[in-house]
Amino acid sequence: MEAVSRKREDKANDRIYARLNSNLKKRIQHAADLRGLDLTSYVISTLLADADKTIQESEVMQLTQRGREAFASALISPPAPGKNLLAAAKRYKQRMAK
Secondary structure, eight states: OHHHHHHHHHSOOOOOOOOOOHHHHHHHHHHHHHHTOOHHHHHHHHHHHHHHHHHHHHHOOOOOHHHHHHHHHHHHSOOOOOHHHHHHHHHHHHHHHO
């Protein structure tokens, strides 16, 4: 019984609807044909690739060599805390003690 319920969970149930004019659909179908995919598979794979790229660009920070060196240096030899950080830490400790 558990295997049946897992199969139902894995089955695609959500849908995305898009209305296209016939020229757009023909272009997309042509691209799908060139890739050897049906229209749905092409649309899903293309959307997924773009979604992954968008997430990567938004959530992953890429540093230059200089930036990597500065980051590593700050981790290895962090600067002494300034007065603002020390004051914030003191306020935090006071609030957490209550």
